[in-house]
Amino acid sequence: MTQNISPLDQARILSEALPHMQQYDEETIVIKYGGHAMGAEETAKAFARDIVLLEQTAINPVVVHGGGPQIATMLKRLGIQSEFAAGLRITDAATIEIVEMVLAGSVNKQLVGYINEAGGKAVGLSGKDGNMVKASKTTRTMVDPDSNIEKAIDLGFVGDPDKVDLTLLNQLIGYELIPVLAPLATSHDGHTLNVNADTFAGAVAGALKAKRLLLLTDVPGVLDKSKKLIPELSVKDARKLIADGTISGGMIPKVETCIYALEQGVQGVVIIDGKMQHAVLLELFTNQGTGTLIHK
């Protein structure tokens, strides 16, 4: 809290941030803000302020948000059942309507509002705008526990991005606007597809060749079997932890996204605790890395 430190300490802190700010000067950083992390209003507002600070220091932030818990609440209110398979929401015709309403509507506009309240110029879009993200229907298989036979699962209107058109994003970044993206895409035959927000952020970061991809979630990072934070993880070790079940559920698409982004040329990817106030500033502007850094 600034009221507890002297003006001289404040000046020192700002000065110590200089080399970090220089490192990211004019660079693009993609920040994925998970639905669980954005639950508390005060933390979400602090997050928005951090994003505006990045923009102010000549960094180009691109925000991708999730909204899993917010979708779940709305589906429950409407009495629509929802299930997950392989960490992805099975999305039928009724569900995709609600997913779009919540992600591109209330969640997106709330975050845009917070960023603008903090003095930024955020523009809220989904991957459908400007034909930004084209996706193909996701195909997954699962081993049936009874028969032990591998079966294809029909996830409905769920997609994996296969093309990101940067025309619109580059225009926005060029005008110092802050893109805030909801993870929806258009299929090649014109349907709306629900995309896991981590996967979407990885596709956007890869296409932009972002300097950093930060995934903000509701845990301190990747945890080992005894629930201790793993500060650094190689791609090879990450794959082992997925195979042996240490990494499960929603952490699987997150880690797979990190691996994909590294392969696409993103220089650094980290998974951090978005419930921690100013997690973004701590990660980028101090020497204290807070979460799990995944490297080649």
Ligand SMILES: Nc1ncnc2c1ncn2[C@@H]1O[C@H](COP(=O)(O)OP(=O)(O)O)[C@@H](O)[C@H]1O
């Ligand atoms: N090894 C692991 N380390 C940390 N979290 C894990 C691990 N394996 C599974 N998880 C689960 O992954 C969750 C994060 O994924 P998810 O709920 O999809 O977050 P978000 O809404 O931020 O995308 C954690 O809350 C935790 O329950």
Ligand SMILES: CC(=O)N[C@@H](CCC(=O)OP(=O)(O)O)C(=O)O
């Ligand atoms: C296909 C799929 O599962 N899509 C997600 C999209 C939102 C998301 O990923 O939100 P979080 O980042 O908060 O988990 C969903 O419907 O919940």
